[in-house]
Amino acid sequence: MSAKETKKGFVHTAVLEDRKIITFPAMNKDCFTPFEISDFSHKTYKKCWKDGEFISGNWLNVCKVIILGDVSVGKTSIVNRYCRKMFDTNYKSTIGVDFEMETFEILGVSFTLQIWDTAGQERFKSIAQSYYRGAHVILLVFDLTSLDTLYSCQKWLSEALMSVTDPIIFMVGSKLDLVNRFSYDHITKSAFKLARKLNAEYWPVSSRTGRNLNAMFNRVAALSFDEYIVKSDDEPVLGVPIGKSLIDLRQDDVHQRAKKNCFSSKCK
Known part of the structure; x- marks a missing residue:
């Protein structure tokens, strides 16, 4: 994504068309949500709309999303497919943590x-847990071909809630392309039941085909954006930090700052 400097000296990052949201993303029929919301709140529209036009935001309002789950459930594949439009059949475990930045334009605001x-490996858990703090959204990933990984979601959430306060929770069933219809129906019933218990929104996805990934991340972005505006005071939306992380830097500087705290092999 390219970036250009504005008159105020801030950076406006070009946003992909599928990252532009002007209506609240709908749920798919094979998903579950505990959130009784079908549109942005009146307060959100009011803050993002001025003189008949959406405000064009120059600041990067940043929401921290952490992806948790057992080893080999497909966490990295989800990130690679969504952020890099790629799928690698050769498995490589994540060492510590890794990160990506994805910019949206929601109601005209960056x-x-x-x-x-x-x-997901036990030996890296202490490293990964140090990065939970300040997260606004938790994605709990499990493998649709392995019921055991579904039941692990509750354990991962319990550990995260020791460092995270009142997050938006998503449960994500990966490897949708590998599960047969009978097994899918069986594990979906269990997934819906656990999602209700954890107050989480549930999505089945495929990193190989990309199925449901754009729709799911649009929901993540829209729900977190709207919730923050609703909970915020009457300050202008531009420049207000999301998840206590406000960035007013060039995109390259954003990555350089994050790399200082990253243990992934890709950060070296």
Whole structure:
């Protein structure tokens, strides 16, 4: 994505068309949500709309998203497919943590998801847990071909809630392309039941085909954006930090700052 300097000296990042949101993203029929919301709140529209036009935001309002789950459930594949439009059949475990920045334009306002991919291996857990703090959204990933990984979601959430306060929670069933219809129906019932218990929105996805990934991340962005505006005071939306992380830097500087705190091999 390219960036250009504005008159105020801030940076406006070019946003992909599928990252531009002007209506609240709808749910798919094979998903579950506990959130009774079908549109942006009146307060959100009021803050983002001025003189008949959407405000054009120059600041990067940043929402921290952490992705948790057992080893080999497909966390990194989800990030690679969504952020890099790629799928690698050769498995490589994440060492510590890794991150990506994805910029949206929601009701005309620039909004960025800072997506943290964490290691599922026990030996890296202490490293990964140090990056949970300040997260606004938690994605709990499990493998649709493995019921055990579904039941692990509750454990991962319990550990995260020791460092995270009142997050938006998503449960993500990966490897949708590998599961047969009978197994899918069986695990979906269990996934819906656990999602209700955890107050989480549930999405089945495929990193190989990309199915449901754009729609899911649009929901992540829209829900977190709207919730923050609703909970915020009457300050202008531009420049207000999301998840206590406000960035007013060039995109390259954003990555350089994050790299200082990253243990992934890609950060070296």
